[in-house]
Amino acid sequence: MYTKVKLENLNVHFGSNHAVRDVSIDFPENSVTAIIGPSGCGKSTVLRSINRMHDLAPAARVTGKILLDDSDIYDKGVDPVSIRRRVGMVFQKPNPFPAMSIYDNVIAGYKLNGRVNRAEADEIVESSLKRVALWDEVKDRLKSNAMELSGGQQQRLCIARTIAVKPEVILMDEPASALDPLSTLKIEELIEELKEKYTIIIVTHNMQQAARVSDITAFFYLGELIECGETRKIFTTPDQKQTEDYITGRFG
């Protein structure tokens, strides 16, 4: 399978804290890779280095390579903005823009960049909302404020906003951890559908969720990648003792 994103000897430091240690891992295209591990193991830090979100934290230092289609996104002269247009991100807490309508939230990626053609926008909004199965719930109130939606709807709106700008990779940072079980189920179904078109990397605390949605699972502990492989294998016959201890709930 084609490797969409490849991490080579990635290290991330925050000041004197060595948060991610020498991580190398391949993320195949059109598949879901789950990153699991106890709190503070560096899984979110790895995720946020893939769309250069650390650029804004002055204390963060990223070394090593992250290849997106074989070119290093940390090369000199690479504009982080152009990377973020190709690598979208969904956050832990639903974060729609509070001052915008549902419609404006979906089209925000275009509108904030100053280019919108009315007819084109209508089409993007409709297809994006249909894709996240939110269209039927909101089509009659596209102009109402996004904050009126429930938490689960808000998170699907955020996913719609992310896919509206047509990324190639979608990063998800515990996208369902703030949601109720039914909304979580909807998000998981959505992830299943989205992988046909995108490369998805999801950080999750919930091991059942990792087992349900992912094709590949990577286990992190104390900033290091302990084990990575097919999800079924990781959850049934892991090679490493630490992985087994974690998934069977002996620690973490």
Next chain:
Amino acid sequence: MRSVTLRKANNLLMTALMVAATLSVLVPLAFIFVHIIKMGLSSISLDFFTQIPKPTGETGGGMANGIVGSAVMIAMASLLGLPIGIFGAIYLAEYGGSRISSVIRFAADVLSGIPSIITGMVAYTLLVVPMKGFSALAGSVALAMIMIPIVLRTTEEQLKMVPGSLREASLALGVPLWRTSLKVTLRSAMTGVMTGILLAIARVAGETAPLLFTALGNQFWSRKLTEPMAAMPLQIFSFAISPYEDWHRLAWAGALVLVTVMFSLSLAARYFGRSRQKG
């Protein structure tokens, strides 16, 4: 039993002290208001808003040129000061390295503590002397220098209160930081920023000292921004110290109008502040 009595007495004494302290703040304020309203209302007329001051000896006249002059200079000061203050605040809150930011912050705090007459002297040296004349332009620059630190610091505080998740949401969509700062962060903080702007305007609306040797004042209409221009506080000042009864009345009317304007601005600022809290 005795300790309870003592405690109650103590409580009563403290309450009385605090009520007294509150009253000592409110009484002068109420006194000023009542006096200005009483003196102002008996002196104000339609002419006050439409006429320029009459020559000495003639009765009547108004402060129309002062009202317009103040409006013009405040507008120009806002035009100069607001962009500098707001963009500076965006730099401090969104971009600045810690070292430069703390220097700028300190400088702004010092600037806002400088007596306004000194600000007037700076504008005098920078503009009045080289241009060889008092002007509305110099007055506006002096007022802008007072507005900048106020707007800068309040805007920065408001921007910092915008949750980081909103910034990240925008950046993750591939929106550059400068567009994110303007269209997401600043817009989210807008009600709070408006409060700061209104307070800054209210502050400079009443400033007299920085205009004394910049705009100078004018008994007539000014046709150019490079001419001396009348302003309400200046006219109140010069009329109040004049020996003419009629001019005193104009000064009282002017004081009433000025206080009313500033009071409304403060109320508007509070209104913005409150609608922000409701979210």
